[in-house]
Amino acid sequence: MSLDKDTVRNVAYLARIDVPEEDLDGLAGELSHILHFVERLKEVNTSGVEPMASVADMTLPERADEVTGGGIRAKILANAPDSREGFFLVPKVVE
Numbered sequence: 001m002s003l004d005k006d007t008v009r010n011v012a013y014l015a016r017i018d019v020p021e022e023d024l025d026g027l028a029g030e031l032s033h034i035l036h037f038v039e040r041l042k043e044v045n046t047s048g049v050e051p052m053a054s055v056a057d058m059t060l061p062e063r064a065d066e067v068t069g070g071g072i073r074a075k076i077l078a079n080a081p082d083s084r085e086g087f088f089l090v091p092k093v094v095e
Contacts, residue, residue, distance in 0.1 A: 001035045003028045 003011075005024045008031060012019040019027060073086060082089040 001039065002032045003035070 005028055008019070008024050008028045011031075012024075012027075077083045077086065077088070080088045
């Protein structure tokens with residue numbers, strides 16, 4: 001797939017990116033190259049390949065699902081920039 005200047009100008013407009021007129025030709029070439037590479041990836045035979053979230057073979061460590069009593073409010077509030085009456089105090093962000 002090859003992109004022309006008008007298509008790149010339209011994509012830049014939709015993405016709200018200000019691209020100078022003199023850069024449109026170069027950007028069209030670069031984007032066309034990227035799209036050509038993506039089209040080549042479609043040709044790769046992936047039958048029999050399991051989907052994965054990471055290329056590293058790993059499993060997450062499991063821990064026992066135990067109910068705890070908590071009781072560490074003071075430790076947690078020690079990280080708060082400000083607190084009052086046992087709660088985090090945050091600045092108002094909505095007027």
